Structure formats: C-alpha cells, structure tokens
Amino acid sequence: MDKLKLGVLRVLTTDDENILNIHGELLEKYFPEVKTETKCIPDQPNGIYDDESHKIAVPKIISLAKRWQESLDGLIISCAGDPAVEKLKGILSIPVTGAGTPTAAYSLNIGKKVGIIGIGKKAPQSYIEVLGNNLIGYEKPHNVKNTNDLQTKEGKKEIIRSAQKLEEKGGQVIAFACTGLSTAKASLLLKEHVSIPVIDAVFAEGLMMIGMCRYRKVFGGDNL
Amino acid sequence: MDKLKLGVLRVLTTDDENILNIHGELLEKYFPEVKTETKCIPDQPNGIYDDESHKIAVPKIISLAKRWQESLDGLIISCAGDPAVEKLKGILSIPVTGAGTPTAAYSLNIGKKVGIIGIGKKAPQSYIEVLGNNLIGYEKPHNVKNTNDLQTKEGKKEIIRSAQKLEEKGGQVIAFACTGLSTAKASLLLKEHVSIPVIDAVFAEGLMMIGMCRYRKVFGGDNL
Numbered sequence: 001m002d003k004l005k006l007g008v009l010r011v012l013t014t015d016d017e018n019i020l021n022i023h024g025e026l027l028e029k030y031f032p033e034v035k036t037e038t039k040c041i042p043d044q045p046n047g048i049y050d051d052e053s054h055k056i057a058v059p060k061i062i063s064l065a066k067r068w069q070e071s072l073d074g075l076i077i078s079c080a081g082d083p084a085v086e087k088l089k090g091i092l093s094i095p096v097t098g099a100g101t102p103t104a105a106y107s108l109n110i111g112k113k114v115g116i117i118g119i120g121k122k123a124p125q126s127y128i129e130v131l132g133n134n135l136i137g138y139e140k141p142h143n144v145k146n147t148n149d150l151q152t153k154e155g156k157k158e159i160i161r162s163a164q165k166l167e168e169k170g171g172q173v174i175a176f177a178c179t180g181l182s183t184a185k186a187s188l189l190l191k192e193h194v195s196i197p198v199i200d201a202v203f204a205e206g207l208m209m210i211g212m213c214r215y216r217k218v219f220g221g222d223n224l
Numbered sequence: 225m226d227k228l229k230l231g232v233l234r235v236l237t238t239d240d241e242n243i244l245n246i247h248g249e250l251l252e253k254y255f256p257e258v259k260t261e262t263k264c265i266p267d268q269p270n271g272i273y274d275d276e277s278h279k280i281a282v283p284k285i286i287s288l289a290k291r292w293q294e295s296l297d298g299l300i301i302s303c304a305g306d307p308a309v310e311k312l313k314g315i316l317s318i319p320v321t322g323a324g325t326p327t328a329a330y331s332l333n334i335g336k337k338v339g340i341i342g343i344g345k346k347a348p349q350s351y352i353e354v355l356g357n358n359l360i361g362y363e364k365p366h367n368v369k370n371t372n373d374l375q376t377k378e379g380k381k382e383i384i385r386s387a388q389k390l391e392e393k394g395g396q397v398i399a400f401a402c403t404g405l406s407t408a409k410a411s412l413l414l415k416e417h418v419s420i421p422v423i424d425a426v427f428a429e430g431l432m433m434i435g436m437c438r439y440r441k442v443f444g445g446d447n448l
Contacts, residue, residue: 001225001256030442032225033257097333105333108354109326109432130332132356187443203439208333211431218254218427219411 003035004213006206007068007075010040011057011083012047012147022183023078027206034206037072039064047180048081049119049146058084062091069094074213076205080118080177082126095212099201102208103175104130107199111173115166117159117186118177119144127177137169138177147180159186160193167194176201227259228437230430231292231299234264235281235307236271236371246407247302251430258430261296263288271404272305273343273370282308286315293318298437300429304342304401306350319436323425326432327399328354331423335397339390341383341410342401343368351401361393362401371404383410384417391418400425 008024024036041060048054061084065075074095077085082098089096104127107114114131116123116138123138141150141158149155159181166174173196176182182202190198232248248260265284272278285308289299298319301309306322313320328351331338338355340347340362347362365374365382373379383405390398397420400406406426414422 030438102333105329106432106435108332109321109329109435112353129336130358132358134354134356191443197439198443200443203435203442207431207435207438208330210434211330211333211427214254214431215421215427219415219422219424 001033003033004073004210005071006034006036006209007065007072008036008038009061009064009068009075009077010038011044011061011077011079013040013042013044019183023179023202026182026202027076030203031206031210033210039068046146046148048079048083050121054081054083058087062087065092065096074209076209078179078202078205080179080201081120081124095209095216097205097209097212098126099179099205100124100126100177101130103127103177103199103201103204106204106207107131107173107175108134110197110199111171113170113172115139115163115169115171115174116177117141117162117166117174117181119146119150119180120177124177127175136171137166139163139165147178147183150178150180150184150186156184156186156189159184160190163190163194163198167196172196174198175204179205225257227257228297228434229295230258230260230433231289231296232260232262233285233288233292233299233301234262235268235285235301235303237264237266237268243407247403247426250406250426251300254427255430255434257434263292270370270372272303272307274345278305278307282311286311289316289320298433300433302403302426302429304403304425305344305348319433319440321429321433321436322350323403323429324348324350324401325354327351327401327423327425327428330428330431331355331397331399332358334421334423335395337394337396339363339387339393339395339398340401341365341386341390341398341405343370343374343404344401348401351399360395361390363387363389371402371407374402374404374408374410380408380410380413383408384414387414387418387422391420396420398422403429
C-alpha cells in the first residue's frame with residue numbers, strides 16, 4: 001500500500017527543525033498510511049493569533065501552496081483558523097484542508113455537546129459554523145496570547161483549568177481550536193484531568209485529509 | 225503496517241454472500257488499511273426502515289456484537305439509524321459506530337449546508353442532532369419504502385430527483401441517510417446528475433471508525 005504524501009504547511013515561522021516538524025511527526029505517528037513533508041511561511045515567529053496576523057499570512061500561504069502542490073497528494077494548512085483554505089480550494093488541484101473545520105466536524109462524531117479551547121478572543125469562525133447550537137462554550141487559557149505561551153508550565157496549568165470548566169459546563173467532548181495545543185501534547189496531559197474525550201486538531205486534520213484523498217480516489221472529481 | 229480488523233454488522237438479513245458482503249467489500253476498496261468480516265442479524269429481510277423494525281433489531285444487534293467483539297479491532301453497525309450504538313458504547317470494549325453520526329459529521333467537513341436523502345419518514349435523529357441549523361432539507365425518494373426499493377431502476381431515478389431537489393435548495397453537500405444508497409452505488413450515479421459532493425454512508429462509517437481505532441491507540445482510554 002503506497003503511503004499518501006501530505007504537505008504540512010506551518011504558519012509559525014521557525015528554523016528549528018524539531019519545532020518545524022512536530023505536526024508532521026505526530027501525523028506519521030497517528031496515521032501509518034501517510035508520510036509528510038513540512039514547510040513554514042516566513043516572518044511570523046508567533047504564528048497566527050489574531051485578525052491581523054491571520055490576514056498577513058494568507059498571501060504567503062497561497063504562494064507557498066501553489067509552488068508546492070505538484071509533489072503532494074494533499075496539503076494540510078496546520079492551523080485551526082483555516083487560513084487561506086477556502087481560497088486554495090479554488091486554486092489547487094489537490095485536496096486541501098485546515099485544522100479547524102476537521103476538528104469541529106470530527107468532534108461531533110464523538111459527542112454532541114462540544115466545548116472548545118483556543119487562543120483567540122473568540123472561537124474561530126469555522127467552529128461556530130460547523131457546531132452551531134452544539135457549541136456549549138469557548139475557553140481561552142488565562143494569560144495565553146499565542147502558540148508559544150501554550151508550551152510553558154503556567155500555560156499548561158491554564159489549559160487544564162479551561163478543560164475542566166468546559167466539562168463542568170456539560171461538554172461531552174473537547175475540541176482544540178489551536179494546533180499549538182497538539183505541540184504542547186495537551187491531549188495526553190488532559191487525560192489525567194478531565195473524563196471526556198479531547199479531540200486533538202493535528203489528529204483531526206490528518207484523519208479528514210486521509211478521507212479527502214481516499215474520497216477523490218474512489219469517487220473521482222475535485223468538488224471537495 | 226497491520227490492517228485493522230473491522231466487523232461489519234448488517235441489519236439486513238440475507239444468505240446471499242454477495243449482498244451480505246457488499247459493505248465490507250466497499251470498505252476494503254475505500255480503505256486499504258482495513259480488512260473486514262461481515263455478519264447479519266436474523267429475520268429482517270427488509271432491514272430497518274421504521275421505528276418498529278428499528279426496535280426489534282436492537283436486542284439482536286447487541287447479542288451478536290457481544291459474542292463477536294473479541295476477534296475485532298472495531299465494530300461498525302452498518303446502518304444510518306445507528307441502532308443500538310449508544311447502548312453498545314457502554315457494553316463493548318472495542319470502538320463501535322453506526323453509519324449515521326459519522327456521515328453527518330463528515331459531511332460538515334466538506335460543506336456547511338447539508339441536504340439528506342434517506343428512506344424513513346424523516347431524517348434520522350443523529351443527523352438532526354449533529355447538523356442542527358446546517359441541515360437544509362431531507363428527501364425520501366418517491367415510492368421507496370425500504371433498502372431493497374433503492375436498488376431498482378425506478379428507485380434510482382427517484383434518488384436522482386431527490387438529490388437535484390437538495391442541490392436546488394442550496395445544499396453544498398449531500399449526505400446519505402441510508403446505507404442502501406451505498407449498496408445501490410448512488411454516489412457514482414449522482415456524479416452525473418448533481419455538481420455538489422455526495423457523502424456515502426459506508427465511506428463515512430469506515431473513515432470515522434479508522435479514526436476511533438487510531439485515537440484509542442494513540443491517546444488510550446475508552447471514553448469514545
């Protein structure tokens with residue numbers, strides 16, 4: 001069985017190979033049917049964390065994706081804000097996904113009342129649209145402003161507090177709205193502190209991308 | 225890479241091996257990472273198509289699932305009504321899914337406005353709960369009463385008509401609410417007649433089951 005070759009486009013600028021490749025390595029660990037290659041956009045060392053940082057990332061993502069697609073079966077924009085994804089669907093000839101829509105959609109497969117943890121002031125738009133009335137709450141860990149803040153000891157304590165609030169509120173499942181929570185291995189951390197399932201955004205983007213690649217192979221067409 | 229061994233529990237009683245195995249064969253075609261084994265419940269030659277046929281199937285499904293689970297990595301109750309699934313989650317030690325919740329959830333990964341085609345008087349409850357306000361319409365093909373009626377020439381014409389109505393209504397994606405539409409190969413049929421993606425219920429149940437098996441392997445726990 002040939003492995004699917006997936007591009008992992010990071011919106012966090014780094015020249016540290018260990019940090020750069022962490023989503024790709026997680027994807028290969030979760031899904032033995034894929035192999036990954038990772039690249040990042042330039043000049044955004046704090047990633048995407050608000051409207052402005054989202055906006056300036058979009059043309060960089062599109063430019064990189066266009067140059068890169070030829071060697072890939074599918075492209076993951078590994079960010080819960082799904083930056084540039086809708087535009088890229090009209091441009092690329094391969095399946096493309098962000099992390100946000102897949103995570104929101106997959107969480108509904110696991111539980112009907114979904115709580116979200118993210119780093120923006122409010123839940124990303126795709127989560128609001130996908131979850132509708134099934135969204136029971138959004139939490140931003142205290143004092144966390146960007147993806148790097150999630151990796152500290154203090155940041156991790158606040159992630160736990162956010163998850164516990166969502167469980168108390170009646171959540172049946174927690175969905176991550178930032179892939180920095182995957183980098184922080186927060187799913188494993190939260191297993192000790194909440195009793196409901198936690199949907200990791202890197203896990204969900206990988207599963208749904210496998211689905212999109214397989215769908216196209218079986219049913220043809222490019223109207224994904 | 226070891227293949228996942230999935231049980232495919234059919235709620236349509238048949239001793240015709242070709243009919244019995246059709247969902248399992250589709251799953252192995254869609255997803256090379258799985259191998260399947262299929263069994264069916266007794267005494268329901270027309271499957272599940274209303275409240276009464278659903279109700280009498282539940283104890284038969286539970287009985288078969290309990291005896292079968294030991295040799296499986298995961299169990300799919302291959303029916304869009306998700307019969308017995310919630311009860312089985314509390315009973316089995318392996319992941320279990322129906323076709324309904326996965327299809328509704330996966331369709332939201334592909335488009336935000338979802339139209340449904342099924343054989344019941346109304347959309348199955350799981351679709352209503354998962355889709356909420358994203359559900360833009362439900363269509364039951366004219367004169368189709370059970371899964372066998374979907375396989376006829378007249379049935380297929382009516383499936384096309386239902387799909388076209390949902391596209392005209394503004395649907396961005398069509399989700400099947402009956403696995404008999406997979407047996408009828410309606411996804412391929414509809415490619416000629418509508419321009420929006422069509423989510424096959426057997427495809428979606430397979431993808432989401434792969435997700436559930438992988439999730440458990442990586443993150444542990446059985447609170448799926």
